[in-house]
Amino acid sequence: MARIAVIGAGIAGLAGARALADAGHQVRVFEKSCGPGGRMATRRTVHGSFDHGAQYFTLRDPGFQRTVQAWVADGIAAPYTGHIVRLDGGVAQPLxxxxxxxxxxPAMPAACRALGAGLAVEFECEITAVTPGENGWRLSWNDGGESGFDAVVLAVPAVQAVPLCTAVPALASRIGAATYAPCWAVLAHYATPLPVSFDAAFVTDAVLGWVMRDASRPGRAPGERWVLQASAAWSARHLESDAGTVAAHVAAAFCAAAGVTAVPEEAVAHRWRYALSKGLHAGFLWDARHRIGACGDWCADGRIEGAYLSGIGLAATLRRDA
Ligand SMILES: Cc1cc2nc3c(=O)[nH]c(=O)nc-3n(C[C@H](O)[C@H](O)[C@H](O)COP(=O)(O)OP(=O)(O)OC[C@H]3O[C@@H](n4cnc5c(N)ncnc54)[C@H](O)[C@@H]3O)c2cc1C
Structure with a gap:
C-alpha cells in the first residue's frame, strides 16, 4: 500500500483518488477551495443557483459511459433534453x-462530490510547494506541511501545476506546453421568461460563444436564469475589464443575438482566467523515476470527460507502479 497525495479536487483528481483508494492505497486529497468540483462549479444567488463553469458533459468513452450510467441510477446525473440551436446572425438554426x-x-459539483465520498480530502488547503525528501515527497502549505508521500498526483490546471513541479524540470516543461483560453461567464436573471424558441445555443458572433437557460437542466429550480459565456477571443480581449461593464455588454449581446428586448434584473460576470484548454492529448503524464505525475483536462482534450479519463488513466499506471 502506497501513501499518495493528490493535489486538486476537480473531477480529474477525484476520479484518480477514488480509483487509487479503491485499489487499497492510502490517499490524501488537498484542495484549495472549500468544496469539490473545480471548474464544475455552481454559485448560489438570491435568484437561485447558476452552474457558472462547465455546462454539461459528453459521453464518448465506454468507460465514462458506464460511470455516468451509475450516476444516473443514483440520481447524480441526468440527460440534458433541452432544445439546443446554433445562433448565427440572430437566426436560430438546427445543430x-x-x-x-x-x-x-442538482448542480455540477454533485458528480465530484460523489467521487470524493469517503475519501480523506483537506479543503481550504492550497499546496504551495512539492519537494523531495529523504522519506518521500513533502507537501507544503501556508502554515504547515506533511512529508512521507510515496507518490504525488498534480490534478490542477497546468499553469498551477508548473510551480509545484520545479523538482522535476523535464515534467514541468511538458506541463508548461498546455495552453488555455479564458472565459467571461455572465449569470443573468430575468424577471419574466424570455420569448425565445431555444434553451441553449452555440452562438457565432463577436461577443458570445454559448448561452444556456439554467432551469432547462434537470433538477434545477424554476426561474429565468441564463448563463451567457463570452467567446474565447472576446474574453481574451476584455480579460482585465471591469466585471460590471462586461456583464452589461454580454447581456446586451445576448438580447441582440436572440432578437429579444430584455434587461436582466441582475447580471454578474465571473472571469475564468484559465477556462478551456486545447489539451495535450497525452492522456496523463507520469514520471516513474520520481513518482510524480499530472492529470487533468489539459492532459487530454480540455473537457470533463477527458479530465475524468486522465485521472483514471494516471491512477491505473500508478497502481501498477506502486
Ligand atoms: C466557463 C467554462 C465552461 C466549460 N464548459 C464545459 C462544458 O460544457 N463541457 C465540458 O466537458 N467541459 C467544460 N468546461 C471544462 C471543464 O470544466 C474542465 O475540463 C474540467 O472541469 C476540468 O477538470 P480538472 O479536474 O482537470 O480541473 P479543475 O476542475 O480545474 O480542478 C482543479 C482543482 O485543483 C484545485 N487547485 C488548484 N491549485 C491548487 C493548489 N495549489 N492546491 C490545492 N488545490 C489546487 C482547484 O481549486 C480545483 O478545484 C468548461 C470550463 C469553464 C471554465
Whole structure:
C-alpha cells in the first residue's frame, strides 16, 4: 500500500483518488477551495443557483459511459433534453451534429462530490510547494506541511501545476506546453421568461460563444436564469475589464443575438482566467523515476470527460507502479 497525495479536487483528481483508494492505497486529497468540483462549479444567488463553469458533459468513452450510467441510477446525473440551436446572425438554426449531453444534478459539483465520498480530502488547503525528501515527497502549505508521500498526483490546471513541479524540470516543461483560453461567464436573471424558441445555443458572433437557460437542466429550480459565456477571443480581449461593464455588454449581446428586448434584473460576470484548454492529448503524464505525475483536462482534450479519463488513466499506471 502506497501513501499518495493528490493535489486538486476537480473531477480529474477525484476520479484518480477514488480509483487509487479503491485499489487499497492510502490517499490524501488537498484542495484549495472549500468544496469539490473545480471548474464544475455552481454559485448560489438570491435568484437561485447558476452552474457558472462547465455546462454539461459528453459521453464518448465506454468507460465514462458506464460511470455516468451509475450516476444516473443514483440520481447524480441526468440527460440534458433541452432544445439546443446554433445562433448565427440572430437566426436560430438546427445543430449540424448533435450528441447526448448529460448534466450532474442538482448542480455540477454533485458528480465530484460523489467521487470524493469517503475519501480523506483537506479543503481550504492550497499546496504551495512539492519537494523531495529523504522519506518521500513533502507537501507544503501556508502554515504547515506533511512529508512521507510515496507518490504525488498534480490534478490542477497546468499553469498551477508548473510551480509545484520545479523538482522535476523535464515534467514541468511538458506541463508548461498546455495552453488555455479564458472565459467571461455572465449569470443573468430575468424577471419574466424570455420569448425565445431555444434553451441553449452555440452562438457565432463577436461577443458570445454559448448561452444556456439554467432551469432547462434537470433538477434545477424554476426561474429565468441564463448563463451567457463570452467567446474565447472576446474574453481574451476584455480579460482585465471591469466585471460590471462586461456583464452589461454580454447581456446586451445576448438580447441582440436572440432578437429579444430584455434587461436582466441582475447580471454578474465571473472571469475564468484559465477556462478551456486545447489539451495535450497525452492522456496523463507520469514520471516513474520520481513518482510524480499530472492529470487533468489539459492532459487530454480540455473537457470533463477527458479530465475524468486522465485521472483514471494516471491512477491505473500508478497502481501498477506502486
Ligand atoms: C466557463 C467554462 C465552461 C466549460 N464548459 C464545459 C462544458 O460544457 N463541457 C465540458 O466537458 N467541459 C467544460 N468546461 C471544462 C471543464 O470544466 C474542465 O475540463 C474540467 O472541469 C476540468 O477538470 P480538472 O479536474 O482537470 O480541473 P479543475 O476542475 O480545474 O480542478 C482543479 C482543482 O485543483 C484545485 N487547485 C488548484 N491549485 C491548487 C493548489 N495549489 N492546491 C490545492 N488545490 C489546487 C482547484 O481549486 C480545483 O478545484 C468548461 C470550463 C469553464 C471554465
Amino acid at each position: 449540424d451534429h448533435d450528441e447526448p449531453r448529460y448534466v450532474a444534478t
